[in-house]
Amino acid sequence: MRPSGLVSEVPRLDATDHLCWVYDDDASFDQAVERFLSGGLARGERLLCVGDEVVDRMRGDAAPIPGVPALVASGALDMLTVADAYQAAGEFTPERQFEFYEKRTRQAIDDGYTGLRVVAELSALAADTGRRAELVRWEHVADGFMASGSGMTAMCAYRGDLPADALADVASVHPLVRAPDGTPSFRVFFDEDRVVVAGDVDTFGADRLAALLASSPVGPERAVLDLGPVEFVDVAAARVLARWARALQARSVAVEIRGASPLFGRMWRVLGLGDLVPVTFGQRAG
Template sequence: MTGGNATGRAHGHACLVYDDPAALHARTVEQVGLGLAAGEQVWLVGPEDPDAVARRLAAVPGFADARRHGAVRLFRVDEAYRRDEVVDPGSQVRAYVRATTEALAAGHTGLRVLAEATDLVRTPAQRDAFARYEHRVDHWIRHHPMTAVCAYDRRVLGDAAIAELACLHPETNADVLFRLHAGDDDAAVALAGELDPTDECLFAAALERAEPSPVAGRLVFDATDLRFVDHRALLLLREYAHRHGAVAVLRTHRPAPARLVELLGLTDLRVEVVR
């Protein structure tokens, strides 16, 4: 799944939006195949009874044997998450840290998860907490042998609710203009796509949920995959960094943001143009 807005640096954390259960099934079959081929342990998490899921996957080569030996594990969503409650982001990340560690100890090369998480994000409070969790687990995934597909049913949630979650993944098929996800090296977060006035509120919410922390007085935003940024987004970055006692640094391939910062006189927002 790449879509028109994915970057070339996605790191195994994708948001799948679907309208047809057949699309979810196809992705499930794909993830099982990829995981088994890579020697990973595969977790399939969803609202259905595991035996019903197993019957649908019975024809997938190697599935039955892999389930028998623990290479594929099936869970109801309330076994892997706190269903119908507000997820605690830190606790949920720690649960997947343990699961990844246990998969490695059992001789697998890593952990691959496909989670149908619609039931966990039905209310605004649930979405707020789960969005915070999505960004935290994204950092774990970026640097450890775990991959994840987070699936959401558009028929239940609608596009606006899904956008709150999809924009916090490096890869998605959802119709979102920007993505904010874990960065590399000294970058607190990475930004991709376009930041324009139509998504100002969504971007502000994503930034607050990600809660990037400064290092040595600098809050570095890797914007090398950002095609466009308007002045409102620059002001949001500056204000966020100021509230955290830091200088905002926008790292980009494009000279236009530097010119805009100069025109606006934003002396406490620095632009690093890199090649």
């Protein structure tokens, strides 16, 4: 099982981890970047910093880690502003971003590094309501890429003064989150062959859950949804899950739900969802 949950400090991350770090000020941001990048150097990973804020600080007199010029000269560290990243990857879409980071990760491994460690400060994209949906979809696709054992690990940083809905959107697609209390109420991420939902899912988050599930890559024949880490799910959320399963079944994709509580199993039956959407319940369903 991938590490997941709410954290108060940057944990020791392995090659499949994906952390959302909501920061309060420059000092706390620098501390998080130092711990994250130092961990990558210790693991023999190539470092990549993306975003105007983090690049400015890495190039400043008080960079979060020592020896930045030497790291850049050796190829152990690369830095891209948002404009540079767009120029390198093309128009911002999840598909183009995937191609860009897959190539960067493969190149790092081919060059003898153990993987690619990325810190990306993307507050400007999260604040842009016209681009936020694509950003969230990319974060979700990226999580699947990291969970697959690609060799890429990432810390995605966002300012704490962003609107609450923006923070909830971006944080909800990370297994590991440092964010204000109550943000997000639930998370959707990947672990091996399954989509995992964790936290509390209710009417207020039903639309967000529907959007995330719709963008979740699944196998061509079978999808597994793990509700083991869910603490609460209401009727609206159950109906979202049923609609997602029905859409997959229309594509001849079988759906298995694992880890559902006995209460969820009873609610599924009482609502008649099992008659509309025949799914397989794994361990713990009642």
